[in-house]
Amino acid sequence: MTHALRPLPAQLPAQLPAQRAQDLPPFHVMELLARAQALQAQGRDIIHMEVGEPDFPTAAPIIESAQRFLAGGRVDYTPAAGLPALREAIAQHYADKFGITVSPSRILITAGASGALMLAHAVLTNPGDAWLLPDPGYPCNRQFVRAFSGLPVSLPVDAASNFQPTAATVDAAWTPQTRGLMVASPANPTGTLIAQDELARIHTSLQQRGGTLIVDEIYQGLVYEQAPQTALSLPGADDMFIVNSFSKYFGMTGWRLGWLVAPERYTRDLEKLAQHYTICAPTPAQHAALAAFQPDTTTILEARRAEFAERRKVLLAGLNELGFKVPATPQGAFYVWADVSGICEDSAQLAHRLLEEAGVATTPGIDFVESDGKRWLRLAYTTDVARIREALERMRNGRLS
Ligand SMILES: Cc1ncc(COP(=O)(O)O)c(C=O)c1O
Missing domain, CATH: 3.90.1150.10 (Aspartate Aminotransferase, domain 1)
Structure with missing residues (x-):
């Protein structure tokens, strides 16, 4: 016919x-x-x-790790969630550095923090969902929200609160359309940290409203007057989305590698989204990063x-x-x-x-x-x-x- x-x-x-x-x-x-x-x-x-x-x-042990892998001649896809050994190494890093237990099953390897932010919004944002974004802030966040037809909403922050949101400012800006809040600590462009107790208050307030907290910890290792911190060490943090990356502290910008720690109940959907969007993060970069946590x-x-x-x-x-x-x-x-x-x-x-x-x-x-x-x-x-x-x-x- x-x-x-x-x-x-x-x-x-x-x-x-x-x-x-x-x-x-x-x-x-x-x-x-x-x-x-x-x-x-x-x-x-x-x-x-x-x-x-x-x-x-890039630090020599990381380069050497990539070279050893490449010398094997096979550069195949990895599982969508990432190399199991790298997910375990990151979990071990949280245990060694912060004394916290994060199951490797909650860790997804992504193409930079950018890939993690995109996946987080892919799994969280429905059309019309509003996200509070501290202003000044990392400009690309608006576009991750918009990519999934969400609505970026500026949350003005100033020096009085160290250019970070507070529970009071978040509460005042919240509407029935608000899906959650994105925070970066240390932040770009200001380099400021959010105090853990304030973040805990914000988190509690979001939990009461059914909102979600995304914390971008890409600059985590680069702090100068105190030990690095992670939102994952707060009580009840297993419902947060934590973004991190090998780009900044680990000096691997061009390798395009990061990770997302997600609540357990989202990991299967995230894995499916990752399979469809990118199949996996770059394989040589993942093998290189296996050396990122070594003592040398x-x-x-x-x-x-x-x-x-x-x-x-x-x-x-x-x-x-x-x-x-x-x-x-x-x-x-x-x-x-x-x-x-x-x-x-x-x-x-x-x-x-x-x-x-x-x-x-x-x-x-x-x-x-x-x-x-x-x-x-x-x-x-x-x-x-x-x-x-x-x-x-x-x-x-x-x-x-
Ligand atoms: C706050 C913040 N988040 C995410 C990114 C993206 O980094 P990458 O995708 O290289 O990990 C950057 C890059 O400058 C940044 O400043």
């Missing part, structure tokens, strides 16, 4: 990208980066303080953490001298969120001038905050102390206002 084809309309409607793609704002820092690269191509020496990735090479790797990573701590000290002191205000001292990650309202009216213009006149690349606040982006500038100390000193010197010699 043949089917008659319907005649084509004389004029096909224009093929447009989906609305969610059309609505995406550009990353302003990418324009700055393009300009920085153009200046570099002209021979200018640019100090990069805009990039959110460690400047260290930890020695290297801890030395790097000490180097970040020194950079942070130098940068904070230098910025203070130059008139930048840092109202909440960053306790972790590798960012300083500086208030530049005493120096200029628009941080995007300042970022532009810093690049053109001082050869220092930074990120304007507008990329991270909904309301008063012009007031803020993010500086990343992902470059060494000598270069940070040089950047400060150039800023001192230029006229900033």
